[in-house]
Amino acid sequence: MSNMDSTQAAPAHYSVIVVGAGQAGLSVSHFLQHANIDHLVLEKHTVTHTWRTQRWDTFCLVTPNWQCALPGHTYEGADPHGFMKKDEIIEYLDAFIAKVNAPVLEDAAVSRVTRDAHGRYFVKSTRGEFTADQIVVASGGYHTPIVPRMAERLPQRIAQMQSSEYRNADTLPPGAVLVVGSGQSGAQIAEDLHLSGRKVHLAVGEAPRCARFYRGRDVVDWLADMRYYDMPVTDHPLREGVRDNTNHYVTGRDGGRDIDLRRFALEGMELFGRLEDYRDGRLRFAANLRANLDDADDTYNRINASIDGFIAKHGIEAPSPVRYEPLWQPQDERVELDLHASGITSIVWCIGFTPDFGWLDAPVFNGRGYPSHMRGVTAVPGLYFVGLPWLHTWGSGRFSGVARDAQYVVDAICAERASAPDRASIACA
The missing domain is CATH 3.50.50.60 (FAD/NAD(P)-binding domain)
Incomplete structure (x- = not known):
């Protein structure tokens, strides 16, 4: 250079x-x-x-x-x-x-x-x-990192950072962490904190997810064979609207695996719907956690079904198809969380850029x-x-x-x- x-x-x-x-x-x-x-x-x-x-x-x-x-x-x-x-x-x-x-x-x-x-x-x-x-x-x-104006009203004691500033769990003060957003960065940062032993609260958005491996191969390999990556935006069902879509969450960590937020919930991560406000010491969430998880899983299964169709059409030998079934469902969605009682000391905003x-x-x-x-x-x-x-x-x-x-x-x-x-x-x- x-x-x-x-x-x-x-x-x-x-x-x-x-x-x-x-x-x-x-x-x-x-x-x-x-x-x-x-x-x-x-x-x-x-x-x-x-x-x-x-x-x-x-x-x-x-x-x-x-x-x-x-x-x-x-x-x-x-x-x-x-x-x-x-x-x-x-x-x-x-x-x-x-x-x-x-x-x-x-x-x-x-x-x-x-x-x-x-x-x-x-x-x-x-x-x-x-x-x-x-x-x-x-x-x-x-x-420009997106940080909502409600962040200005949070107590000074709460450390706040945007996803581009996050490095590892040790750079955050001791205590629980709220991760806001479940796109690629949010889901992977929540996983990183979870694996480090931190108590994580995750505000789940509308990001879709996909499998890492399916029927014996990386899903990316299947989609490449299906010519998905050659599809111009003009041929996409959403046309230019696809540019506004959130990326599917999945990870290449440790050789690659799914990110299943439901499994995290079984392991102690607390999941909430979309974060909407902060007032009187309490965080307020939309009651859409179940819908967001179900929609993400629907996308996951729909992608896999398209791979099933491709395999059947071309007579490809591959392991049998499997449909994902939820490991966990929220019984009663919590729409409020006391910030002090929760032990949250830091927030990582993972809601994108403009x-x-x-x-x-x-x-x-x-x-x-x-x-x-x-x-x-x-x-x-x-x-x-x-x-x-x-x-x-x-x-x-x-x-x-x-x-x-x-x-x-x-x-x-x-x-x-x-x-x-x-x-x-x-x-x-």
Whole structure:
């Protein structure tokens, strides 16, 4: 990686500026280099910062290693059906960074991007100002942690953190922990605390779940054979609405397994419905725990049933099908919990993030602040997005699908440059 120094005399203008140096931005740089297009990658922190600083200690991939397929850098280790741990993920990324050797300017937080009447982009950052013919936004879609306003009314004695800040149980004060949210992060953090011996209270949301292994194989392997991961968002039953879905909870920990919240309840974890409020020293929950658990299990069984259909259709030999039956049901849902009497001393908020593209002055955003695009190509000439969830397929925001998206966007950049010869100072190879 060429980590440029802002004190050096660098050209003010680039054909393309890429905002963000995670796996998406680096993938774009890989293809821009192959197309012989000069460019600069601006990174707010350091390259692949999120993977290094916003993951807990026992974090591991929830998809098998064989799905790690960054451009020119597929997984070549000895455990393709395993799940890389945090240090292994960083090692994999470090090797990718070295291969790409992208022209990155770190600690360059972009504060404003505008476009003039002639179609040239002006970029203002903490490391200087630049101009570009085209902009690729590769900063992801998870920017601002969601913490409800009720958090302001909780006692000062309660330690609060967001999922991106959690590292391990020992960093929390002694006592019980309330985990709010049961998506991928919430379910895995609750498990981590539970396995450490902490008393855990979990506010369960509407996240679905899936099996880790079914009928002799990883569910991901079955879904890959069924071409699920090649389905474009335009063919998904929910269309663009799938981008708002919470990811299914499952884990790759200890070789991979299901996360069954009902089993945790049998082992002493206390489950509640959605957290709604805090008043007069008491936490208040919706009476929807049973419904949320049942809905998650329905999704689990529905995915397995689709695999059953695929096996039957193709006459594949596999172990017999099994339907999941609940291990535990809440008899009387508790909708209130005395904060002091519960012994809760800390809360981990695991309810997601909101996008923040306030620095980008372009008429491409919908009412939720999400950009409108087709496979990352916007209606504004020269403006592209990469690395967003379901940008094109399920793998768009993951190691498995970002290469395909980056290649498509760079091809679009080349096509646009070919149609505007005055901009194509360097032709695409």
